[in-house]
Amino acid sequence: MAGWLSRPASETQVTHGQRLWLYILAGIIMLLLVAPTLIVIPMSFSDSTYLEFPPEQWSTRWYDNYFGSLEWRSATVTSLSAAFLTMLLATPLGVVAAYGLHTSQMRAARLTFVILITPMMVPLILVAIGAFYVYVKLKIVYTLAGVVIAHSLLALPLVLIVTSSALKSYDMNQEMAARSLGAPRWKAFLTITLPQIRFAVITSALLSFLTSFDEVVVAMFVSGGDNSTLTRNMFNALRDQIDPTIAAISTIMIAITTLLMTLAQVFGKTKEGG
Numbered sequence: 001m002a003g004w005l006s007r008p009a010s011e012t013q014v015t016h017g018q019r020l021w022l023y024i025l026a027g028i029i030m031l032l033l034v035a036p037t038l039i040v041i042p043m044s045f046s047d048s049t050y051l052e053f054p055p056e057q058w059s060t061r062w063y064d065n066y067f068g069s070l071e072w073r074s075a076t077v078t079s080l081s082a083a084f085l086t087m088l089l090a091t092p093l094g095v096v097a098a099y100g101l102h103t104s105q106m107r108a109a110r111l112t113f114v115i116l117i118t119p120m121m122v123p124l125i126l127v128a129i130g131a132f133y134v135y136v137k138l139k140i141v142y143t144l145a146g147v148v149i150a151h152s153l154l155a156l157p158l159v160l161i162v163t164s165s166a167l168k169s170y171d172m173n174q175e176m177a178a179r180s181l182g183a184p185r186w187k188a189f190l191t192i193t194l195p196q197i198r199f200a201v202i203t204s205a206l207l208s209f210l211t212s213f214d215e216v217v218v219a220m221f222v223s224g225g226d227n228s229t230l231t232r233n234m235f236n237a238l239r240d241q242i243d244p245t246i247a248a249i250s251t252i253m254i255a256i257t258t259l260l261m262t263l264a265q266v267f268g269k270t271k272e273g274g
Contacts, residue, residue: 037254044244045058045060046058046062047059047061051242065245071233072233072249074228075232076230078144078228079231082151082229086152087205087206089148089152090152091159093159094155094159094208095204101113103172119156124217127218128150128222131221132221132222141224144227147212147222147223155212162207163204165200166200167197170193170197174192175188175193178192209260213231213253216229216234220235
């Protein structure tokens with residue numbers, strides 16, 4: 001332990017011992033952020049008819065209630081479908097937009113970038129109200145297509161930011177060399193540029209999926225009926241009757257999110273190592 005503390009933590013020769021206070025502070029912050037989430041897990045195995053921590057009796061009754069409920073299963077299918085379609089829509093649009101703005105010589109490129117990331121800078125409730133008003137006019141409120149469009153609007157800024165960051169560290173001369181040898185621009189992008197920024201694209205796709213899967217504010221306005229999302233039903237259950245089933249669902253969502261994040265990291269490192 002003493003040897004590790006005396007080792008340099010960076011190229012500036014700052015040791016781990018000198019950074020120990022920073023590690024402790026980071027650990028406390030991580031604990032404060034993660035602990036409320038982890039509390040949900042034991043609560044989901046409670047046999048009580050209300051949310052209880054710590055559980056006096058352990059049971060899987062709320063998982064049985066979730067998997068046995070047609071309403072919950074239907075909402076899950078809707079959320080997964082919306083998240084998958086959002087990923088398929090937002091990721092390519094965001095990647096193409098980031099590439100176009102990165103290679104553009106126009107002065108309006110920076111302004112266009114700001115406009116495209118506007119949805120993440122305004123309160124979600126305003127986005128939800130605006131989407132609901134437009135959807136009523138277009139008669140697509142409470143439809144899966146409406147949910148996907150709204151969620152894609154929220155996911156697009158994340159894709160744009162992540163991909164733009166990757167392109168800034170990418171040497172465009174590699175693509176220019178391919179184009180100088182006769183490759184069309186689209187082919188040069190797909191065969192040269194895209195493989196170089198693949199980890200950013202994978203991360204963007206994951207963020208798009210999770211943005212849609214976890215979103216609740218906009219879903220409260222634009223989803224409903226046969227196309228009610230899982231998060232919308234969870235909010236209603238918490239507001240109306242505090243159904244402990246939401247603890248079981250939350251645990252499943254935590255597991256899915258953790259698994260996807262882990263796979264993205266492993267896949268990205270494997271590709272980089274290869």
